Amino acid sequence: MRITLENLVRTYSDSSPGAGAIHAVNGVSLSIRPNSIFGIIGKSGAGKSTLVRIISLLEKPDSGTVFYDDERVDSLSGRALIERRRRIGMIFQNFNLFSSRTAAKNIAYPLEVSGVPAAEINARVKELLALVGLSDRADSPISKLSGGQKQRIAIARALANNPDVLFCDEATSALDPQTTRSILNLIREIQHKMNLTVVMVTHQMEVVRDACDFVAVLDNGLIAEQGTVEEIFMHPKTAVTRDFLLNLPSGGFSEETQAGSGLVRWSEEGGEYILRFIGKMTGEPVLSRLASKFNVEFNIRAGGIQHLHGQDIGTLITDLSGSKEELAKALDYLKEEGIVVEKNGEER
Ligand code: ADP
Numbered sequence: 001m002r003i004t005l006e007n008l009v010r011t012y013s014d015s016s017p018g019a020g021a022i023h024a025v026n027g028v029s030l031s032i033r034p035n036s037i038f039g040i041i042g043k044s045g046a047g048k049s050t051l052v053r054i055i056s057l058l059e060k061p062d063s064g065t066v067f068y069d070d071e072r073v074d075s076l077s078g079r080a081l082i083e084r085r086r087r088i089g090m091i092f093q094n095f096n097l098f099s100s101r102t103a104a105k106n107i108a109y110p111l112e113v114s115g116v117p118a119a120e121i122n123a124r125v126k127e128l129l130a131l132v133g134l135s136d137r138a139d140s141p142i143s144k145l146s147g148g149q150k151q152r153i154a155i156a157r158a159l160a161n162n163p164d165v166l167f168c169d170e171a172t173s174a175l176d177p178q179t180t181r182s183i184l185n186l187i188r189e190i191q192h193k194m195n196l197t198v199v200m201v202t203h204q205m206e207v208v209r210d211a212c213d214f215v216a217v218l219d220n221g222l223i224a225e226q227g228t229v230e231e232i233f234m235h236p237k238t239a240v241t242r243d244f245l246l247n248l249p250s251g252g253f254s255e256e257t258q259a260g261s262g263l264v265r266w267s268e269e270g271g272e273y274i275l276r277f278i279g280k281m282t283g284e285p286v287l288s289r290l291a292s293k294f295n296v297e298f299n300i301r302a303g304g305i306q307h308l309h310g311q312d313i314g315t316l317i318t319d320l321s322g323s324k325e326e327l328a329k330a331l332d333y334l335k336e337e338g339i340v341v342e343k344n345g346e347e348r
Contacts, residue, residue: 001069001164001197003032003055008064010050024050025061026221032214037191037198039208039229041244042218048201049169051218055199056088056167057081068165086114089158089166089196093173095150097142103153104129104138110160128156132186148179155186159194166191168200172207184211205244206262209233209306217241233306233313234276234340235347242345245315248306263304263315271301271317276340282314286337294330296322 010025024047032038042048053059055066057073066074068084076084097106104125111121129135132152142150151171158166168187172180188211191198200212208215208229216226217240224238236242248262277286282305287298302317320327331348334341341348 002034002067003030003165003197003199004065004067005030005032005055006065006067008051008054008061008066010047010054010059010061023221025054028064028218028221028223030216030223030226032197032199034197035191035195036213037188037200037211039200039202039212039215040218041202041205041208041215043203043240046218047221048203048218050221052167052169052199052201056090056165057085086110086161087163087165089161089163091151091154091158091166091168091171093170095147095154097150097154097157099142101142102138103134103140103142103145103149106142106153107156107160110157114161124160125156128160131159131190132156146179147175148183151175151179151183152186155183155190159190162194163196165197165199168198168202170202171200173202173204180207181210187211205248209248209308213309217244230278230308230311230313233308234278237347239345242342248304263302263317265302265317267301269301270299270319272343273318273320274342275314275316275318275334276342277314277316278338279311281338282312284337286334286339287316287318290330290333293333294322295326296320296330 006029008025008028012022012024014020014022026047028051040048040051050059054061054074057076061074065072073084098109101109107125107128108121111124116124125138126135129138132155134149134152137145137149142153145153172183175183184207187198190196200207202208212229214226215229215232217224217232217238219238219240224240225232232241233245236245246263287300290296291298299319300316301319304315306313306315320330322330331341335348
């Protein structure tokens with residue numbers, strides 16, 4: 001299912017004296033592709049929760065429209081809204097499970113509400129427990145499950161009514177890196193198996209890196225930029241995106257990237273140039289070639305490799321010095337080699 005957002009606006013009034021209106025979502029238009037994982041990343045206060053509440057039909061925008069495929073859904077009400085919401089799956093940071101029910105009974109809940117016959121519920125719950133790898137935990141009370149297991153049960157519950165979209169609102173923010181990785185892998189697997197559209201709201205670029213196909217960066221209630229994850233990692237256009245990329249944590253979620261998937265910085269000073277390499281270029285001795293070809297010197301200040309799906313992207317933060325002419329030649333050479341060079345927040 002494709003989700004289309006047109007010019008969404010949501011303004012809150014601030015009750016504190018002298019404060020004006022809060023433009024939580026300030027004119028968001030977005031096309032979320034079907035059958036893929038779409039990330040919405042933003043810092044705290046950027047408007048993510050407000051936006052996801054609007055897209056998932058929990059809250060109405062002040063103006064603007066939401067389409068699921070060709071159907072306008074932001075104006076639904078009563079029965080039609082309840083029916084539509086039934087086919088929306090949602091998972092949250094704090095799992096929102098019933099602590100008084102067992103794992104199986106939590107998964108059964110949305111089916112009971114939908115009036116599914118008991119025998120069918122039992123079969124479906126079994127199937128869902130197997131899907132999330134917890135067949136042996138059917139009768140466990142929620143309090144006996146780990147965080148990762150709770151999120152698996154929440155995922156199973158979210159999928160019970162065969163939704164066509166799954167919203168993940170900071171779904172891994174409360175989990176450790178290893179558990180995060182296993183939950184993100186599970187979501188990718190399920191997305192593929194069920195042809196789901198997944199919208200993943202997060203403040204962590206590593207979640208975008210490890211799970212998403214596309215991403216939009218939300219800043220101050222507006223989309224700052226959007227693209228494939230690879231485009232955003234290779235050609236960030238705004239300060240807010242660059243900041244996310246420069247602050248990726250240095251242990252990756254994937255086993256093979258435990259060491260150094262964020263930037264390792266060994267000098268706080270310098271580093272006027274940011275070089276970004278893709279694919280096989282990450283293994284090439286580009287800088288030593290540069291120094292032997294041109295009369296320039298370099299001093300590396302930080303470096304790291306990000307493992308995206310199927311592509312590696314390397315980043316080096318470095319000084320480059322030499323005469324103006326030699327520097328210009330060296331930078332042209334880097335460009336010819338397919339390396340993206342950024343200086344003072346601008347791609348050259
Ligand atoms: P995020 O999820 O990115 O942290 P939110 O959507 O929660 O951002 O918040 C965006 C802005 O809107 C913040 O300034 C927040 O204080 C404000 N806000 C969010 N919900 C409400 C509300 N129900 N009432 C008043 N202000 C709100």
